[in-house]
Amino acid sequence: MEFEAVIGLEVHAQLKTDSKIFCACSTAFGRQANSNTCPVCTGMPGVLPVLNRKVVDFALKAALATGSTVRRESIFARKNYFYPDLPKGYQISQYELPIAEGGFVEIDTKGGRKRINLTRIHMEEDAGKLLHEAEFEQSHFSLVDFNRTAVPLLEIVSEPEIRSPEEGGAYLRMLRDILVYLDICDGNMEEGSFRCDANVSVRPRGQSAFGTKTELKNMNSFRNVEKALEYEIGRQIGAIEEGGQVIQETRLWDVAAEKTVSMRTKEEAHDYRYFPDPDLVPLEIDEGWIEKIRESIPELPLAKRDRFQREYNIPAYDSEVLCQSRALADFFEAAVAVHGNAKAISNLLMTEVLRELNKDRVDITETKLTPSHIAGIVKATDEGVISGKIGKEIFQIVYQTGDDPVKIIEEKGLRQVSDEAAIEKIAQKVIDAHPGEATTYREGKKGVLGFFVGQVMRETKGKANPALVNEILKRLLEP
Amino acid sequence: MELHHLTLEDLAEYLRKKEVTSREITEHYLSRIDAHDEEINSYVTVLNDEAIRRADEMDAALSRGEDRGPLHGVPIGLKDIFCTGGILTTCGSRILSNFVPPYDSTVYRKLSDAGTVLLGKQNMDEFAMGSSTETSYFGAARNPWDRGRIPGGSSGGSAAAVASGLCAAAVGTDTGGSIRQPASLCGAVGVKPTYGRVSRFGMIAFASSLDQAGPITKTVKDAAILLEAIAGYDPKDSTSVDVGVPPYREWCGRDLSGTRVGIPKEYFVGGIQPEVDREVRNAIAALERLGCEIVEVSLPHTDYALACYYIVAPAEASSNLARYDGVRYGYRSEGYSDLIGMYRQTRADGFGVEVKRRIMLGTYALSAGYYDAFYGKALRVRTLIKRDFLEAFNAVDVLVTPTSPTTAFRLGEKTEDPLTMYLSDVFTIPTNLAGLPGISLPCGRDEESLPVGVQIIGKHFREEDLIKVASALESVLGAFGVAGESGAREES
Ligand SMILES: [Zn+2]
Numbered sequence: 001m002e003f004e005a006v007i008g009l010e011v012h013a014q015l016k017t018d019s020k021i022f023c024a025c026s027t028a029f030g031r032q033a034n035s036n037t038c039p040v041c042t043g044m045p046g047v048l049p050v051l052n053r054k055v056v057d058f059a060l061k062a063a064l065a066t067g068s069t070v071r072r073e074s075i076f077a078r079k080n081y082f083y084p085d086l087p088k089g090y091q092i093s094q095y096e097l098p099i100a101e102g103g104f105v106e107i108d109t110k111g112g113r114k115r116i117n118l119t120r121i122h123m124e125e126d127a128g129k130l131l132h133e134a135e136f137e138q139s140h141f142s143l144v145d146f147n148r149t150a151v152p153l154l155e156i157v158s159e160p161e162i163r164s165p166e167e168g169g170a171y172l173r174m175l176r177d178i179l180v181y182l183d184i185c186d187g188n189m190e191e192g193s194f195r196c197d198a199n200v201s202v203r204p205r206g207q208s209a210f211g212t213k214t215e216l217k218n219m220n221s222f223r224n225v226e227k228a229l230e231y232e233i234g235r236q237i238g239a240i241e242e243g244g245q246v247i248q249e250t251r252l253w254d255v256a257a258e259k260t261v262s263m264r265t266k267e268e269a270h271d272y273r274y275f276p277d278p279d280l281v282p283l284e285i286d287e288g289w290i291e292k293i294r295e296s297i298p299e300l301p302l303a304k305r306d307r308f309q310r311e312y313n314i315p316a317y318d319s320e321v322l323c324q325s326r327a328l329a330d331f332f333e334a335a336v337a338v339h340g341n342a343k344a345i346s347n348l349l350m351t352e353v354l355r356e357l358n359k360d361r362v363d364i365t366e367t368k369l370t371p372s373h374i375a376g377i378v379k380a381t382d383e384g385v386i387s388g389k390i391g392k393e394i395f396q397i398v399y400q401t402g403d404d405p406v407k408i409i410e411e412k413g414l415r416q417v418s419d420e421a422a423i424e425k426i427a428q429k430v431i432d433a434h435p436g437e438a439t440t441y442r443e444g445k446k447g448v449l450g451f452f453v454g455q456v457m458r459e460t461k462g463k464a465n466p467a468l469v470n471e472i473l474k475r476l477l478e479p
Numbered sequence: 480m481e482l483h484h485l486t487l488e489d490l491a492e493y494l495r496k497k498e499v500t501s502r503e504i505t506e507h508y509l510s511r512i513d514a515h516d517e518e519i520n521s522y523v524t525v526l527n528d529e530a531i532r533r534a535d536e537m538d539a540a541l542s543r544g545e546d547r548g549p550l551h552g553v554p555i556g557l558k559d560i561f562c563t564g565g566i567l568t569t570c571g572s573r574i575l576s577n578f579v580p581p582y583d584s585t586v587y588r589k590l591s592d593a594g595t596v597l598l599g600k601q602n603m604d605e606f607a608m609g610s611s612t613e614t615s616y617f618g619a620a621r622n623p624w625d626r627g628r629i630p631g632g633s634s635g636g637s638a639a640a641v642a643s644g645l646c647a648a649a650v651g652t653d654t655g656g657s658i659r660q661p662a663s664l665c666g667a668v669g670v671k672p673t674y675g676r677v678s679r680f681g682m683i684a685f686a687s688s689l690d691q692a693g694p695i696t697k698t699v700k701d702a703a704i705l706l707e708a709i710a711g712y713d714p715k716d717s718t719s720v721d722v723g724v725p726p727y728r729e730w731c732g733r734d735l736s737g738t739r740v741g742i743p744k745e746y747f748v749g750g751i752q753p754e755v756d757r758e759v760r761n762a763i764a765a766l767e768r769l770g771c772e773i774v775e776v777s778l779p780h781t782d783y784a785l786a787c788y789y790i791v792a793p794a795e796a797s798s799n800l801a802r803y804d805g806v807r808y809g810y811r812s813e814g815y816s817d818l819i820g821m822y823r824q825t826r827a828d829g830f831g832v833e834v835k836r837r838i839m840l841g842t843y844a845l846s847a848g849y850y851d852a853f854y855g856k857a858l859r860v861r862t863l864i865k866r867d868f869l870e871a872f873n874a875v876d877v878l879v880t881p882t883s884p885t886t887a888f889r890l891g892e893k894t895e896d897p898l899t900m901y902l903s904d905v906f907t908i909p910t911n912l913a914g915l916p917g918i919s920l921p922c923g924r925d926e927e928s929l930p931v932g933v934q935i936i937g938k939h940f941r942e943e944d945l946i947k948v949a950s951a952l953e954s955v956l957g958a959f960g961v962a963g964e965s966g967a968r969e970e971s
Contacts, residue, residue, distance in 0.1 A: 039582045043802045045575065046562045046584060046681040048716050078798050080845070082822055089801020144806065273845035275854060278688035278795055280717050 001241075002205045005233045006213075007168050007198060008119075008160035011175060012153050013185040014126065014193040015058045021125050021152035022049030022092065029191075033131070033145040041150040043087030048279050051076075055152040056283065058184040059099050059123050060293040062154055065178055065300055068103025068121055070290055076123075076280045080273040084144050085128035093155075095274040098122035099283070105158070105178065106302055107170040108316075116171050117159040126151040154185075160199065160210070165229035169222055172196060177301040181326050189221050196225055201246065202236045211236070212246040216260060219253045228253040232260050304329055312342035321350050327365045334371035339379040348374055352395050368402030376405040385409065386416050389462055418465045420472065423456070426464075427472050430455045441477050449473060482507045483644030484961055487701040490647060491549045494541065501541070501552030504647070505534035505596050508554045512598065512645050520620045521630075521640035523559045524567050525599040530554065533596045540594070547594030549704050549728075555590065556646035558637050559600035560607060561692070562681040563587050566597075570683045571605040571615040571633075574803045574810045574829030584681025585713045586650055586692050593708040598646050602636030605831045606800065607657055607685040609633050610903040613894055614833040621890075622665060623962035624929055628887040631661030631903070637695045638665040644961040648696045648705050652682060654689045655788055656883070656907025659919035662695050663882035663932025666921045666959030668702045668949070669695045671907075673940045674914035675720035677706075678713030684799040686792035687718075689911040698958045699920060699950040703727035706942060722940050730943040731950035736770035738948060741875030745781040746906055752885045758923030758931040759881045765955050766879065766948070774875050778867040783860050784909040785901060790844045790857035791912070796834075797841030803829060836897065865913040872938050877948050880906050882919040882932035910936050918945040920952065921959035930959055 020027055023040035040047045063070050077095035100121040107114055128149040132139040156175065162168045176194055179185035186193040201213035216232055219225045231253075236246045250269075251260040299307070301323050308319035308329070323329045328349065335345045353374070357364060377398070381391045386409060394405050394414065409415055417423060430452055431438050441448045449470070456469045482504050485493070493499045509527055516522055537552040562568050562580035564587075569575045583591070590597070604614040612620040612635025620635045622628040623643035630639035634651025638661035641649050651658045653671035662669025670693040677692045684690060694705035707728065712721040742763060747756065767773050805811035805825035812824035830838070844853035871878060883903055893900040910917040915936055922933040933952070937944040 039580070042807060044562075044580065044582070044808070045568070045570065045578065045683040045802070046580070046679075047582075048680050048718075050715060050717050080798050080801060082801065082804060084804075084806045084818065087802060087807060089804060090798050271847045273798070273842065273847075273850075275794060275798070275845055275850070278686075278718070279684075 003202045003233075003237045003240075004205045005163055005229070006160045006201045006203060006210055007162035007164075007229060009158045009162065009168060009171060010197045010199070011156045011172070012195040013062075013156065013179050013187075015055060015152040015154060015184055016186060017052060017054045017058065017152055019052055019054075020150040021052050021055050021123070022150055025150070027151045031147055033143070034147060036147040037149070041087070042146050043089070049092060049277075051280060051283065052152065055123055056099070056285070057293060058152070058182075059121065059154055060285070060290060061182045061184055061297060062156065062179065063100035063103065063121050064290070064294050065182055065297055066103035066105060066118055066121070068100035068118060070100050070285060071097055072285055073097065074099045074283045074285075076277045076283070077274045078277045081270050083127070084142065085130050085149070087128070087146060087149060091125055091127065092277055092280070093124035094122035099285075105171055105175050107167065107174050109167055109170060114167065116161050116167075119157040119159050121154060121156050124153050124155060125149070126153050160201075165226040165233070168198065168229050169226045172222055172225060174301065177324065181298060181301055192220070195220075198225065198229060198232075200229060200232045200236070202233055202240070212248050214246065214248065214260075215250045217250060217252055217263065218255075220255075224253060224255060227258060228260060231258065235260065298326065308332075312336060312346075314342055314346050318343075318346045318350060321354070322346060325363065327363055331364050331369075331371055331374075335375040335378075338372050338375035339382070341378050341382055344378045344382065345374055348378060348391075348395065352392055356399055367399065369399060373398045373405055380405060380409060384416060384418060384465060386414055387462065387466055390414050390416070414463060416465050417460055417463045418468055420468065423460070423464050423468055424472050424476070426459050427452070427456055427469065427476055430459065431473075431476055438477060449477070452477070483511060483647075485647075486698050487549060487553060487648060487696070487704050490553050491551070494552050495546075501534040501537045501554075501596060502531065504552070505530050505554045505598070508598055508644075508646060515643060516645060518621060518626060519623060519639050519643050519645065520618050521602055521636040521643070521645055522556070522599045523569055523571070523602050523615075523617050523636070526566065526597055529566075530596050530598050537594050537596060547592070548708075550590070550708055551594030552596060553594070553647050554596040554598045556598050556601045556637055556640050556649040557587060557590075558603050558634050558649070558651040560603060560652050560683045561587050561650070562683065563597070563600065566600065568600065568683070569617070570607070571603040571617065572830065572834070573616040574825070575683075576616060576810055578809050580681070582681060585678035585715060586682060586709050589709050589711075590650070601634075601640055601649060601651075603651075604633035604635065604657075605834050606683070606796070607633040607652060607654055607690075608796070608833050608837055610656070610660060610900050611888075611890075611893065612636060612639075612661070613890065614831055616831060619890055622887045622929075624666065625887065625927070628889050628929070629664070631664035631883070631887065633657040633661075634669075634695060635661045638662050638667050638669065641665070641667045641695050641697060642959070642962050648694060648701055650692055650705065650709060651695050652685075652690055652692050653907075653911065654685050654792060655911050656904035658693045658695055659907050659917055659932070659934060660883045660904055663919045663921070663934075664887040664930065666930030666932075666962075667695050667697065668699050668918065668920045668953075668958075669693065670702050670706055670918045670942065670945065671910065671916060672706065672710060672942055673720075673916045674911075675718055676710050676722075676916070676940065676942065678711070678716040678719045680713055680715040684795075686795040687799060688795060689788075689792060691911075697961070699918075699946060699953045700728060700731045702918070703731055703946045703950075710942075720940070725943050727943055727946050730946040732954070733947050733951065734770065735766065735948060735951045738771045738877070739774055739875040740766050740771045740948070741774050741776035741871050741878045743776050743778045743781065743871065743878055743880060745778050746880040750884055750902070750905075751881060752925065754923075754925035755881050755884060755886065755931050758925075759879070759933050762922040762933045762952060762956065763879055765952060769951050769955065771948075776871040776875060776878065778864075778871060778909065780860065780863045780867050781909060784864055784912055785905055787857045787860040787864065788904075788908045788912060789840065789901065790853050791861060793837040793841030794844045794854050794857075795841065797838045797845065800830075800834070800838055805829070833897070861912050864909055868909070868913045868915060868936075876938075877944050878936040880934045880936065882906060882934040886925045886927075886929040886931055906934060915939060916942045916945055918949050920949050922952070922956055
């Protein structure tokens with residue numbers, strides 16, 4: 001029997017607001033434990049929440065960027081459960097009436113472009129963090145850090161329309177790219193500012209009813225999500241094929257063992273006793289507010305990719321790489337505006353530039369590079385002033401110093417030699433010095449030409465125009 | 480006349496005429512607390528030294544010409560539900576028996592800004608859950624008019640303190656009648672403002688959609704003065720409403736001619752103590768003589784109010800009280816071996832029987848599979864109750880009812896039967912469900928000379944109507960005064 005996977009993803013995106021969702025405490029990361037706290041976010045008796053307007057702005061951005069329908073009146077609800085990292089004994093979230101519903105994220109799959117519909121987007125507060133004295137089981141006590149408590153989160157829930165781990169990965173990356181483009185989330189899975197839980201089930205292909213699903217947690221990278229989905233789909237199919245069945249449960253991804261393990265079954269699941277939070281009034285959003293946010297939404301990653309392919313005539317792969325970050329895409333466009341060879345600029349960005357950025361773990365805006373630097377290097381190459389090889393060397397100097405490439409070419413005398421007479425003189429000298437290799441060439445082993453080219457380039461310190469060197473050598477070596 | 484008989488208005492006048500100092504008034508009240516409160520048990524915490532220091536400051540300020548208004552230098556009491564920075568705040572519970580908040584409630588801050596002197600924190604039913612102040616971890620408070628009886632609740636300590644001259648005035652809270660019912664049973668005046676009129680910030684939550692703070696005082700004018708000081712929009716409370724605060728005092732002593740007074744017929748059926756019925760009808764007759772037009776109205780969903788309240792309030796409470804888990808503050812039991820054990824033991828030992836009963840009720844009402852049948856239905860009933868009132872207010876300006884179906888009952892009389900206890904608030908609960916303002920003022924006494932209270936209910940954010948009608952009524956019926964040492968009325 002052939003099986004089909006049914007996957008729905010639940011993303012928790014930490015919003016980049018300066019202050020928490022219901023109090024004025026800072027959201028800054030890495031401070032001393034419990035320094036970003038106040039009576040409100042530690043749930044002291046008598047305190048009350050007041051909604052941070054910026055959180056609503058950010059939620060609206062996400063909603064509008066995904067084509068979701070914004071609810072004119074949404075409600076905050078309490079999700080009740082006991083845990084020491086949850087100071088009020090309930091989390092303020094949205095339940096029945098979330099801020100946005102519907103909407104979609106488009107992804108590129110092997111089968112073409114696919115739309116993954118969204119169920120809902122809602123706002124909620126994060127919980128704190130428990131610190132254990134030793135490994136959990138051995139600890140005699142635990143400490144609680146409330147710095148992260150009430151940091152704003154968006155929960156974005158997809159419909160169960162994802163059919164493979166690859167689609168899941170593509171969906172997550174695209175959603176992350178959208179949130180990062182909107183400048184509302186860091187999108188860092190390893191650091192936990194972008195988290196994902198998955199609902200997974202399998203069913204015989206062609207069947208419309210859903211199979212029993214499991215919920216997967218603890219996947220802290222895109223790669224881990226894909227691996228966990230792959231494993232879980234295999235596990236469920238295996239169970240069914242062996243005549244067993246899938247039980248509804250929550251499973252954790254064990255990174256080291258590369259498998260999912262049972263955490264709790266349906267019977268052990270919480271009854272959260274959701275009800276509207278009486279401390280907060282219904283959130284009303286008018287047309288003016290929506291319009292203001294709509295105007296602030298930039299071109300989104302997929303639209304930009306499509307436009308780059310069309311406008312700059314570059315391959316899909318190039319446009320995807322360039323559009324990974326808004327800053328890189330902007331940089332590319334600015335460079336092309338200076339010098340129109342888009343493909344050559346794209347090549348330089350995708351190879352030399354990205355290698356350095358990844359090595360130094362920096363964003364392009366944090367370097368000394370400017371778009372006209374890159375345009376200048378490509379232009380000099382295109383005009384035959386320098387060779388491609390010299391271009392790469394110049395890039396390294398520009399990257400380190402921030403100096404203008406034209407200035408570097410002049411100062412270091414890197415201008416390409418295109419003087420035929422001069423090259424011919426050197427070529428003849430090289431041929432004369434290697435009579436054996438010359439004979440081999442003349443006997444028909446044309447591959448030796450490369451050796452002569454290398455020698456000439458060495459003599460000219462790489463500055464000779466390679467096309468010209470080829471042409472002259474061939475002429476001189478002809479019998 | 481002794482200082483503890485004086486109204487807020489009198490005190491303000493004498494202070495400004497330099498006939499008395501804040502220190503003298505404060506010392507007088509503190510010595511009365513010292514002498515009488517062992518028996519009344521109206522205070523959990525008495526701030527002897529702090530109050531004197533504060534009174535001296537207020538005296539010094541006044542002599543410098545720094546006048547903070549009618550409450551400047553006046554010693555008051557606060558229900559122990561309001562967070563007071565650096566001062567023990569127990570909410571009548573063992574679980575908060577060591578809780579010293581690091582912040583002030585807005586009510587306390589406003590009262591401080593107005594120049595009051597805080598005498599202490601007053602006894603109450605645990606987490607405001609009760610109608611007799613018998614559920615307090617710190618022991619029951621007593622009714623000043625008969626110390627074998629309860630003072631009402633949950634703001635029973637505050638009402639008893641006002642009625643026995645142990646503070647010049649007090650601020651309590653009212654979730655289902657907790658200001659009006661004890662005021663009625665103690666012969667005091669109590670106001671439950673419109674929901675959203677007074678900030679709830681720093682007021683320990685019982686049922687967030689119902690809780691409101693309000694004054695308990697000797698006279699209607701005192702209530703007007705105190706309400707003016709604590710009312711107003713607070714950006715720290717999302718449910719507080721930005722409606723200007725009128726000068727309530729100026730609504731005292733006005734003419735009632737043409738005021739339309741509605742008598743809801745559902746409030747005058749069986750179960751009322753005959754003397755209560757008699758005295759309230761006398762009050763209505765007095766209003767008619769004052770020029771009011773008396774109209775019978777109907778609030779058809781009144782019968783469902785009690786049931787509705789006992790779903791909504793416990794549901795909210797079950798969630799509000801989840802934070803008392805022994806992790807961060809307050810009481811934590813010993814002898815647990817794991818996290819769940821710590822929660823269980825702490826909450827089992829830290830909460831009293833009534834609080835646990837309501838947590839159970841509320842948890843059940845919100846549970847999966849029961850939500851629609853209980854909580855969901857209660858919300859729909861609540862809407863109908865509110866609609867009843869709004870319709871009635873199309874025809875009348877205020878409604879008049881008894882505050883409580885009986886006068887003060889005996890200690891222990893109803894503790895074994897919670898349902899009977901719950902009936903004490905049958906006339907006050909609908910007002911909270913509808914978010915309306917209500918006032919209770921004394922209107923007579925029963926055969927045993929115990930006070931009877933009459934309730935006036937007004938439109939949303941029309942507390943001035945209540946002040947106007949109550950003030951006129953008080954002028955013909957007289958204020959109840961302060962109880963003497965024996966429990967008999969002390970002539971003033
Ligand atoms: Zn905070």
